[in-house]
Amino acid sequence: MEQTLHVEAKDILKYAENFDQKIEEDKKIEPNEWMPEAYRKHLIRQMSQHAHSEVIGMQPEGNWLTRAPSLRAKQILLAKIQDEGGHGLYLYSACETLGISRDELIEQLHLGKAKYSSIFNYPTLNWADIGAIGWLVDGAAIVNQVSLQRTSYGPYSRAMVRICKEESFHQRQGYEIMATMMKGTKDQQEMAQDAMNRWWWPSLMMFGPHDSASPHSGDAFKWKIKRQSNDELRQKFIDKTIQQAEVIGLTVPDKDLKFNSETGHYEIGPINWDEFYSVINGNGFCNKKRLDHHKNAHEEGRWVRAAAEAYKNKHSKN
Ligand code: FAQ
Numbered sequence: 001m002e003q004t005l006h007v008e009a010k011d012i013l014k015y016a017e018n019f020d021q022k023i024e025e026d027k028k029i030e031p032n033e034w035m036p037e038a039y040r041k042h043l044i045r046q047m048s049q050h051a052h053s054e055v056i057g058m059q060p061e062g063n064w065l066t067r068a069p070s071l072r073a074k075q076i077l078l079a080k081i082q083d084e085g086g087h088g089l090y091l092y093s094a095c096e097t098l099g100i101s102r103d104e105l106i107e108q109l110h111l112g113k114a115k116y117s118s119i120f121n122y123p124t125l126n127w128a129d130i131g132a133i134g135w136l137v138d139g140a141a142i143v144n145q146v147s148l149q150r151t152s153y154g155p156y157s158r159a160m161v162r163i164c165k166e167e168s169f170h171q172r173q174g175y176e177i178m179a180t181m182m183k184g185t186k187d188q189q190e191m192a193q194d195a196m197n198r199w200w201w202p203s204l205m206m207f208g209p210h211d212s213a214s215p216h217s218g219d220a221f222k223w224k225i226k227r228q229s230n231d232e233l234r235q236k237f238i239d240k241t242i243q244q245a246e247v248i249g250l251t252v253p254d255k256d257l258k259f260n261s262e263t264g265h266y267e268i269g270p271i272n273w274d275e276f277y278s279v280i281n282g283n284g285f286c287n288k289k290r291l292d293h294h295k296n297a298h299e300e301g302r303w304v305r306a307a308a309e310a311y312k313n314k315h316s317k318n
Pocket of ligand 1: 046050054138207217
């Protein structure tokens with residue numbers, strides 16, 4: 001018995017060395033390979049929160065489907081929301097390769113044990129908000145996800161490649177809405193600016209706390225799950241988006257904003273981290289509404305899941 005334990009410990013050491021070497025050489029870790037338990041748990045946390053964000057993120061936009069200003073706008077928004085649902089399902093499947101079931105992941109969401117992005121706890125008050133979500137929220141999501149294409153876990157990395165292609169279309173549809181409104185009447189321009197004012201800061205919060213206050217970044221960098229830090233990605237988004245705002249005549253709602261010609265980057269005023277932590281701890285405008293809606297939809301869809309299961313069982317017997 002002692003000898004078996006000794007051999008197993010030696011094997012684990014070998015597996016761990018193999019894992020470290022693959023990470024070192026920038027090779028992908030695949031589901032059937034040995035991985036440290038903490039790496040697996042870290043990925044389940046991040047990937048499931050990412051999946052939940054995509055699915056909960058359908059709600060603020062779904063709210064405007066029946067009020068889209070034209071048939072074209074309605075078709076585009078419908079396609080975009082369906083894409084987000086697809087991204088969620090794709091990410092749940094990628095997450096299941098880590099040995100956890102979809103049911104368990106949904107349960108963690110419903111029990112408040114798993115988060116979803118803070119941004120989806122803000123309300124969509126008018127059509128300009130749909131423009132702001134596409135432009136700013138999808139824009140921020142892309143910056144983060146392009147970086148995650150190089151993440152070390154194979155299924156997550158491949159999911160990101162596919163998802164990013166669709167997100168760029170989402171970002172452009174949002175920018176188009178904002179640009180159209182900025183060419184419109186004074187009221188439309190004011191609506192677009194008001195949406196910019198409300199969504200700018202929450203979009204910056206999507207990248208998470210400053211690096212100095214990010215508890216998961218240490219492991220995430222060690223294992224190459226994260227390839228760029230929260231602050232680096234936020235800065236990338238800021239530099240890119242401010243120029244886009246200027247092109248269509250929108251003002252960034254930050255009185256401290258300045259361009260540093262030495263670094264070539266924009267410098268922003270302080271982010272309201274009290275607001276961020278309040279939202280991620282359940283006290284945002286829409287946390288309760290979003291979660292209740294998801295729970296109800298899940299309950300109402302119970303019969304569909306049961307029917308699919310019965311159909312699968314019937315056909316697997318034949
Ligand atoms: N919201 O130590 P860190 C989209 C939490 S997809 C809520 O820095 P980490 C598409 C964090 O979970 C948007 N919680 O954590 C779309 C942790 O709490 P925990 C989603 C946040 O993981 C568009 C704690 O704070 N994208 O929008 C947030 O290293 C339009 C400490 O933070 C992803 O999920 C936040 N914003 O870095 C859909 C991308 N930030 O878990 C529909 C993948 C931080 O200990 C419509 N995720 N927290 O309880 C990531 O890249 C990372 O997880 C970060 C956070 C960067 C979000």
